[in-house]
Amino acid sequence: MNKTWQFILHKLQDRKEKGSLRKLSTALYPIDFCSNDYLGFARSTLLQQHITDTLSQIEHVPIGSGGSRLLSGNHFYTEETENFIAQFHGAESGLIFNSGYDANVGLISSLAQRGDTIISDELIHASLIDGARLTHANRYSFKHNNIEALEAKLKIATGNIYVLVESVYSMDGDLAPLQEISACCKKYEANLIVDEAHALGVFGPYGKGRIQELGLEKEVFARVVTFGKALGCHGAIVLGEAPLKEYLVNYARSFIYTTAAPLHNIVSINCAYQLLASADHTPWLQQTIMQYSNALKSAGYRGLTSKSTIQTIRYQSNTTAKNAAASLQQKGFDIRAIVSPTVPIGTERLRICLHIYNTEEEINALIQSLVLLK
Ligand SMILES: Cc1ncc(COP(=O)(O)O)c(C=O)c1O
Structure with a gap:
């Protein structure tokens, strides 16, 4: 057995011994306390019908998008959807990514440069961590939800500073003290980036998220809202000012170097947002x-x-x-x-x-x- 296979088998054995070997499962248990389909949109026949009707009104719906957004994969419907979602969230602009993972990786990795500083809550999602890992910036994490610990890192930060938090933490369900975090970021001129993956559909008027619930739209540098949870679809959007969108179109590698989502996915997202906006x-x-x-x-x-x-x-x-x-x-x-x-x-x-x-x-x-x- 060569060294590579020895390494692979050793790593798998290690997981087995620790009881942490991950396995795919197709087992079905009828009472759902597991999925992130908080509002039941993924199983909504009303939404399904709306998507089918909308698709039937579009002249030509190819199976795949055919290329990246910067080549043949863009569509006026995608741009309309981005504008509609940005407006719903009280943001100047929005850029759709193929997933929340892609959005976080593309956003963080394209922004932070050598000499800059990324400060993140110790419990942030792997996608934000991976985005930060791809940079040459200085990286610090602070004790979960602890403002003093955040401030201690802000005091030693250099360059452009990015603070990464989730508004609702994905593994504990607890909430970030966003007002205090935002005030602290303002004091040190740090850019606050908030992942709203588990807040959409759950908090704020019409489920717009915690940033809008707290009126912090103007205080955050960027928000990441994902569509795979309460929206019942797939994909994500980065919300922020218009130059941020233009920057990401030019520098976010997970946006540039990937095939755009197919149109039926964008239609699903648009219809799901319409459903979200139709009733609280x-x-x-x-x-x-x-x-x-x-x-x-x-x-x-x-x-x-x-x-x-x-x-x-x-x-x-x-x-x-x-x-x-x-x-x-x-x-x-x-x-x-x-x-x-x-x-x-x-x-x-x-x-x-x-x-x-x-x-x-x-x-x-x-x-x-x-x-x-x-
Ligand atoms: C907080 C958070 N951010 C980002 C993601 C990634 O989103 P997606 O599943 O759309 O890649 C997830 C989901 O796993 C998440 O829980």
Whole structure:
């Protein structure tokens, strides 16, 4: 066996021994507490019909886009969609990327140069970390949601400064203190970049996100909003001022060197945003979150509850978290364990996602099953 295969097999064996080997699964569990389809858009027949009708009105819809946006992959419908979404979010402009991962990597890696500084919350998403890793900038992380720790890094920062946070953290569901973070960034003339992946559809009027809920549109340098979660589609948009969009078109490699999303995907995104703008779904969702929190509390469960759709039950090891998930899956609940190295060792957890379509009976049955696992 050559050295490369020895390396690969050793790395896999290491994961097996730590109980952290990732595996693809097609198993289906009927009660969804796992997907990020918070508003049920991915399963909405109303939305599906709207998409089909809209597509039928467009003269020629090719299967694929045929090239990158800068070559043959652009379409007036994509530009219209970008303008519509930017307007919905009170931003000057928006640029669609093929995924949230691409958006974060392209945005961060194109902006920060040698001598600049990137300061990120220690729990930010891998895509923001990977974007930062691709730069030659100085990189610091600060203790989760801790303003003093952020300020300590801002004091030693050089060049253009970029501060990276999520408005709702994807693995814990807790919220960033955005007003304090924004004020701190302003004091040090740092550019605040906020990932709103798990805030869209959940917070703010009409689910516009936490930046709009808090009126911070003018305070942030850029927002990243993804379409694969509450919007039920796929892709993402970077929102900011018009020169930022032009800069990204010229320098963001994950935008430039990739085939544009097919038109039917852009139509789906546009129709989903129309559905989002047609009615405020957030009170309904907040009611589900409240039901879960109250039921968990009255069951006397020592669990963390958050104000978002992402809830966690902590375990102390990969094995205990995986066993808990397996036991719930046997009862029909689609719940997955999030294990290290995705989360730090000792903070392994069940990640429970709440949706507009989860019924009170489902929530109560889940809590009863969690109590039995204690
Ligand atoms: C906070 C956050 N940002 C970005 C992403 C990436 O988005 P996408 O799934 O569209 O690549 C995710 C999803 O995994 C996420 O949770």
